[in-house]
Amino acid sequence: MDVARPPVIETRALEKVYSAGTEAEVVALRGVSLAIAHGEFVAIMGPSGSGKSTLMNLIGCLDTPTGGQYLCDGIDVATLDREALAQLRRDKIGFVFQGFNLLPRMSALENVAMPLGYARVPNEARADRAREALAAVGLENRGSHRPSELSGGQQQRVAIARALINRPPVLLADEPTGALDTKTGEEILALFKRLRDDGHTVVLITHDPEVAAHADRTFVMRDGELHEEGPYDTRVRAHTGVVP
Numbered sequence: 554m555d556v557a558r559p560p561v562i563e564t565r566a567l568e569k570v571y572s573a574g575t576e577a578e579v580v581a582l583r584g585v586s587l588a589i590a591h592g593e594f595v596a597i598m599g600p601s602g603s604g605k606s607t608l609m610n611l612i613g614c615l616d617t618p619t620g621g622q623y624l625c626d627g628i629d630v631a632t633l634d635r636e637a638l639a640q641l642r643r644d645k646i647g648f649v650f651q652g653f654n655l656l657p658r659m660s661a662l663e664n665v666a667m668p669l670g671y672a673r674v675p676n677e678a679r680a681d682r683a684r685e686a687l688a689a690v691g692l693e694n695r696g697s698h699r700p701s702e703l704s705g706g707q708q709q710r711v712a713i714a715r716a717l718i719n720r721p722p723v724l725l726a727d728e729p730t731g732a733l734d735t736k737t738g739e740e741i742l743a744l745f746k747r748l749r750d751d752g753h754t755v756v757l758i759t760h761d762p763e764v765a766a767h768a769d770r771t772f773v774m775r776d777g778e779l780h781e782e783g784p785y786d787t788r789v790r791a792h793t794g795v796v797p
């Protein structure tokens with residue numbers, strides 16, 4: 554963890570209201586202030602509907618807040634136009650989802666290369682970088698396989714390689730182990746820890762305390778409010794003797 558640099562993710566009193574002023578109004582985020590340093594592995598827990606995905610969409614620059622501020626690697630995203638925001642998202646953030654979201658007709662290699670712009674990265678370099686990214690997740694021999702020819706854990710590793718292809722510092726994962734059995738989920742968590750040790754910042758959303766226990770810090774969303782969960786961590790360590 555690098556404390557000399559500014560936080561890679563910093564939110565200040567972030568608010569999100571859906572359908573403001575109508576009967577369907579929902580206050581999804583209430584004054585969320587959060588600072589995550591480069592190289593941290595953070596978990597965000599909370600019940601369904603508490604605002605986890607809303608927060609992830611804002612951190613991932615997929616949506617804009619209705620109040621407060623978000624600094625991504627020191628840049629106030631509200632100052633960016635659409636194009637600059639898309640570029641920031643591409644350069645800074647990799648996304649991983651519960652359902653893997655791979656394209657079924659493409660090989661693992663082609664799926665991984667997808668986020669590389671055709672204009673920006675020539676064909677040969679695309680294949681090289683995709684092969685490198687697949688090797689980094691232990692799938693160097695699976696490049697030509699379609700998603701249907703891979704196990705769930707392998708598909709998720711392809712999705713992680715795709716998320717990392719533009720070398721973003723931040724990996725955002727929304728329930729990445731939700732569709733996997735416990736053992737396969739543990740393998741994915743071990744991969745996240747390795748990425749953290751390589752200097753990546755990992756933000757993991759989960760409803761499973763055993764999954765969250767792998768993170769360095771855990772936050773809990775409750776009805777749009779974010780709380781850091783110090784005592785829980787200590788309890789886990791006291792029970793298991795394992796430092797997550």
Ligand SMILES: Nc1ncnc2c1ncn2[C@@H]1O[C@H](COP(=O)(O)OP(=O)(O)O)[C@@H](O)[C@H]1O
Nearest residue numbers: 571572579581600601602603604605606607608
């Ligand atoms: N696009 C949307 N339009 C209106 N309400 C939404 C939208 N997305 C989420 N919500 C509402 O915001 C609240 C938080 O949702 P969400 O962030 O998806 O929670 P979680 O991921 O923790 O389950 C919920 O009450 C949900 O119904």
Ligand SMILES: [Mg+2]
Nearest residue numbers: 602605606607
């Ligand atoms: Mg959600």
